[in-house]
Amino acid sequence: xxxxxxxxxxxxxxxxxxxxxxxxxxxxxxxxxxxxxxxxxxxxxxxxxxxxxxxxxxxxxxxxxxxxxxxxxxxxxxxxxxxxxxxxxxxxxxxxxxxxxxxxxxxxxxxxxxxxxxxxxxxxxxxx
Numbered sequence: 001x002x003x004x005x006x007x008x009x010x011x012x013x014x015x016x017x018x019x020x021x022x023x024x025x026x027x028x029x030x031x032x033x034x035x036x037x038x039x040x041x042x043x044x045x046x047x048x049x050x051x052x053x054x055x056x057x058x059x060x061x062x063x064x065x066x067x068x069x070x071x072x073x074x075x076x077x078x079x080x081x082x083x084x085x086x087x088x089x090x091x092x093x094x095x096x097x098x099x100x101x102x103x104x105x106x107x108x109x110x111x112x113x114x115x116x117x118x119x120x121x122x123x124x125x126x127x128x
Contacts, residue, residue: 037117
C-alpha cells in the first residue's frame with residue numbers, strides 16, 4: 001500500500017494496490033497543471049485509489065473534453081487526473097506520495113511538446 005497527501009496535508013489518500021509504470025509526461029497541459037517542466041505520473045486502478053481524508057477539499061478542473069484534473073482547493077497540489085474514456089484508471093501525481101516509489105520512472109512521453117528550456121539528460125526512452 002502507498003500513502004500520499006497534498007502540500008497542506010488536507011487531502012490524504014491511499015493506493016491499495018499496485019502502481020503502474022512511472023513516467024515523465026512533458027505535454028503542455030501537465031506542465032501547466034504542475035508549473036514544472038514535466039509531471040511524474042503512474043496509472044492506478046481507480047478502485048485502488050482511496051481518499052482517506054479531506055475529500056471535500058478535492059476539486060476538479062476539466063482541462064480538455066473528457067479529462068478531469070483533481071487538486072487540493074486549499075494548497076493547489078495536483079493529485080490525480082481521470083479520463084472519461086478510461087473510467088477504471090486514474091493517473092497519480094507521484095510527487096504527492098509520502099511512501100517511497102519502488103522503481104524509477106521508465107520513459108519520457110510527449111517530448112515533442114516539452115519545454116524548450118528543458119534538456120533531457122538520461123537514457124530513458126523518449127516518445128513524441
